[in-house]
Amino acid sequence: MPMLIRLSDGVFSQVQDDFVRLGDEEPVAEGDVIISLGRLLSGQVARVGGGRIGVWLEPADEVEALAGRLDEVDLVALAFPKFRDGRAFTSARLLRERLGFTGEVRAVGDVLRDQAGFMARCGFDAFSPADGSTVEAWAAAAGRHRHVYQRAADGRAPAFVERGSF
Amino acid sequence: MYRYDAVDRAVLADRAAEFRDQVRRRLSGELTEDQFKPLRLMNGLYLQLHAYMLRVAVPYGSLDPRQMRALADIARRFDRGYGHFTTRTNIQYNWIRLADAPDILDVLAAADLHAIQTSGNCIRNVTADPYAGAAADELEDPRVWCEAIRQWSSLHPEFSFLPRKFKIAVTASPHDRTAAKVHDIGLLLRRGRDGATGFEVIVGGGMGRTPYVGPTLKAFLPSDRLFSYLEAVLRVYNRHGRRDNIYKARIKILVAALGAEAFGREVEAEWEKIGSAGDLPGSEIARIRDAFTRPELADSPAPGDFEARRAAEPAFARFVRNNLRAHKLPGYAIVDVSLKGFGETPGDITADQMDVVADLAERFGLDEIRSTHEQNLVLPHIRLADVHTVWKALDAARLATPNINLISDIIACPGLDYCALANARAICVAQDIARRFEAPDRAEAIGELKIKISGCINACGHHHVGHIGILGVDKKGEEFYQLTLGGSGAEDATVGKMLGPALPIDRVTDAVEAIVDAYLLHRKDGERFLDTLRRTGDAPFREAVYADAH
Amino acid sequence: MKALTANRLSDGEVVFWKSGAWVERLADADVFAAEDTAATAETSARAQPTMAIDPYLIDLVETEGFWTPVSYRERIRALGPSNHERHGKQADGGDAVEALRHAHGAARSSGRVNLIRRK
Structure with a gap:
């Protein structure tokens, strides 16, 4: 099973990944599957039994397309084809803050420890590191900064709140 | 000066510690150069021709004496006794060792300075009118807004991996000393009819390969809505800016491709969805304002002798x-x-x-x-x-050359003497021109004339907005220079027009002198160079430079 | 002829390949006449990513008895910045540095502009 790091109630832990990614041409599968946005929207059946459904979004896919469909979805995987491609940060924030998605938001692709803090702030809660990071290293990187200056999807109090401006 | 509090200091300390860890991982081989490069760039560390270069942020160009001494200390201990101020009002050091960079960040942090986001595809150091807080013509001190922007943009979780770099300038004077209209965002402080302040927001200006004077996206943005609006602009850019071609990735290309109106509609729609939740509370702006030390200016002190x-x-x-x-x-x-x-x-x-x-x-x-x-x-x-x-x-100390805004007050990027991106040198060209016009009476008689030199198309030397712009190019392995005339980075922002074929290095100063002579010949009633040029067009100047080529 | 160059990881210093290691002066570098020996050196250098960054080959021409780079960018790397003659490798002086200063490659055959020397 590929390594997966999960963030839950502020704690990072290593978990088993039960999801299997299903290509658009692949037949219906048992268990938990991740399918493309196109396959989800086409309404094509992808699973048998009580397996969970995840949807895979490339950076150019607009999360707004999931509006109204999120109750069918347990997981949204946001791809970083290159770690320099920052579109998934926006996608994650919109999923959490605008679409109110409460399921798993997973970072997949070229996912490096040095972005762990930004990802957690934008609402990611599952990480599939490409750099072999241990859960300890990941947690240390994500928790590096004692203060933040902005509001984001993680509910952390920004500096202007900590300073008692309210 | 804005006084840092414990939060601001902790942010710098944590960032320095993070970078120390990243450098350690690179030196041990845990990180490849491909992985490390974007990380070091986000802390202003470049690999140049001869060594690493560290670019230290001078937020909105403000320094106090303690900070200036810390910069001197770094120049002595970690470099070769000097530094270089840039067109982003930052300072860079040319001879830095990778292994020393984390220690330098600690020295900087001890003086409330940093190198955060002085490079990389993120929101860069915000610049301001250098006369802010002192200028006779300003509405209010724009640095309060600059500091708020500095904090908001520092380690922004959503906007640290943009399609390309992003530069913001703020001015509160009718005379623009920041080149705001050739920035990704230019904020021009205005006073509304009810007396409240707001900003004219210019989006999508820029230089580089495709220069644009930015269009006004919003004529008057109430200042208390600034941060939700910035978030909307950045979000539209982060989602829709091009990532397939580095030369087309700046926001100016997106704005030009969609048209300012359509881009503005996208921003308005996003802004409405964000709402006031994206704004900084007024109390925080007030806190930042109060955290600025107020220079104790006396009431009309006697001018003495x-x-x-x-x-x-x-x-x-x-x-x-x-x-x-x-x-x-x-x-x-x-x-x-x-x-x-x-x-x-x-x-x-x-x-x-x-x-x-x-x-x-x-x-x-x-x-x-x-x-x-x-x-x-x-x-x-x-x-x-x-x-x-x-x-x-x-x-x-050789710091009193009386040449501000005159022909020898030349902007030049480091060019091929230092920069890994350059195609040609810029420094020696600037030196040669300055020497030619060293006679001070002649320079004053010529008056305001801004020469700006870049060693490559990236335009760090702002050549597009030089009254005379000089761009270094590589022509079959030789340094050549392309002249442009009529650019301006001020409130009358204009992109200069190419004058003619590129010239070899040893003809550049002669060409500048020919342009100056043509100007003096055609000048009416003490016009500035720029005004004569605008009146006559560039024909007389082209003739003067290229006459002997016929 | 070719030489292999890079910047050293730890301090960014311009370095040149010589028998399996990096040296600081072009005059000390291995000069490759054959494509295959040059390529072998490049492969070996790339296998040491914590020593130097992105090694690459440069073309050389003979000047005053020394091998000097064809491109002026590489000559500036081998010398130092032209606005600070006491900084960079040029500070050492000597015949090899003088040869670099006088070098002009095929593209600069006119020799009209002395490359280094402006201040």
């Missing part, structure tokens, strides 16, 4: 004519410190000179120093009675 010395000493009078600006209060002046000495490298300053400027700011300047995008320094609050003493001290 300022006028008498000006009448008696021609060299002092020349300095006063060229390097002093009107202060908002009587009895004070803004003093420009020239980093454009003849034969020197534009923007370069030695550690000893940094100490001199720090001492003068402390003794006579209410602890304030500014760096300008034209690669000079400013002492913004000098009593008229002290100007002569300050001038003497600057002159002894």
Whole structure:
């Protein structure tokens, strides 16, 4: 099973990944599957039994397309084809803050420890590191900064709140 | 100066510790160069031709004496005794060892300085009017907004991996000294009908390969809505800016492709969805405003023997004519410190000179120093009675060249002498031109003439907005220079037009002189060079430069 | 002829390949006449990513008895910045440095502009 790091109630832990990614041409599968946005929207059946459904979004896919469909979805995987491609940060924030998605938001692709803090702030809660990071290293990187200056999807109090401006 | 609190200091300390860990992982081989490069760039560390270069942020160009001394200390201990002020009002060091970079960040942090986001595809150091807080013509001190933007943009979780770099400038004076209209976002502070402040928001200006004067996206944005609006602009850009071609990835390309109106509609729609949840509370703006030290300006201090010395000493009078600006209060002046000495490298300053400027700011300047995008320094609050003493001290340190806004006050990027991206040198071209026009009476007779030189199309030397712009190109392995005329980075922002075929390096200064002679020939009623050019068009100038080529 | 160059990881210093290691002066570097020996050196150098960054080959021409780079960018790397003659490798002086200063490659055959020397 590929390594997966999960963030839950502020704690990072290593978990088993039960999801299997299903290509658009692949037949219906048992268990938990991740399918493309196109396959989800086409309404094509992808699973048998009580397996969970995840949807895979490339950076150019607009999360707004999931509006109204999120109750069918347990997981949204946001791809970083290159770690320099920052579109998934926006996608994650919109999923959490605008679409109110409460399921798993997973970072997949070229996912490096040095972005762990930004990802957690934008609402990611599952990480599939490409750099072999241990859960300890990941947690240390994500928790590096004692203060933040902005509001984001993680509910952390920004500096202007900590300073008692309210 | 904005006074850091415990939160601001902790952010710098944590960032420095993070970078120390990243450097350790690179040196041990845990990170590849491909992985490390974007990480070091986000801390301003470049690999240049001869060594690493570290670019230190000078947020909105404001420094106090303690910070200037820390910069001098770094120049002595970790570099070769000098630094270079840039067109982003930052300072960069040319001879840095990777292994020393984390220690340098610690030295910087101890003086409330950093290198955060001085490179990389993120929101870069915000620049401001260098005369902010002192200018006679400003509405209010724009640096309060700059500091709020600095904090908001620092380690922004959503906007740290944009399609390309992102530069913001803020000015509160009708005379734009920030080149705001050629920024990704230019914020021009305005006062609304009800007296409340707001911003004219320019989006999508820029230089580089495809220069644009940015369109006005919003004529009046109430200042309390600034941060939700910035978030909307950045979000639309982060989602829709091009990532397939580095030369088409700046926001200017997106704005031009969609058209300002359609882009503006996208921003408005996003802005509405964000709502006021994206704004900074007014109480935080007030806190930042209060955290700025207020220089203790006296009520009309006596000018002492300022006028008498000006009448008696021609060299002092020349300095006063060229390097002093009107202060908002009587009895004070803004003093420009020239980093454009003849034969020197534009923007370069030695550690000893940094100490001199720090001492003068402390003794006579209410602890304030500014760096300008034209690669000079400013002492913004000098009593008229002290100007002569300050001038003497600057002159002894070779910092009093009386050439601000004159032909030898040239912007030049580091060019091929240092920069890994450059195609041609820029420094030696600037030096040669400055030498040709060293005679001060002639330079003053020519008047305001801004020459800006870039060693490659990235335009760090702002050549597009030079009255005379000079762009270094590589022509079959040789350094050639393309001249443009008529650019302006001021409130009348204009992109210069190419004059003709590129010239070899040894013809550039002659060409500039031919342009100047043509200007003096055609000038009417003391017009500026730019005004003559706008009136006559560039034909007389093209003729003057290329006549012997026919 | 070719030489192999890079910047050293730890301090960014310009370095040149010589028998399996990096040296600081072009005059000390291995000069490759054959494509295959040059390529072998490049492969070996790339296998040491914590020593130097992105090694690459440069073309050389003979000047005053020394091998000097054809491109002026590489000559500036081998010398130092032209606005600070006491910084960079040029500070050492000597015949090899003088040869670099006088070098002009095929593209600069006119020799009209002395490359280094402006201040």
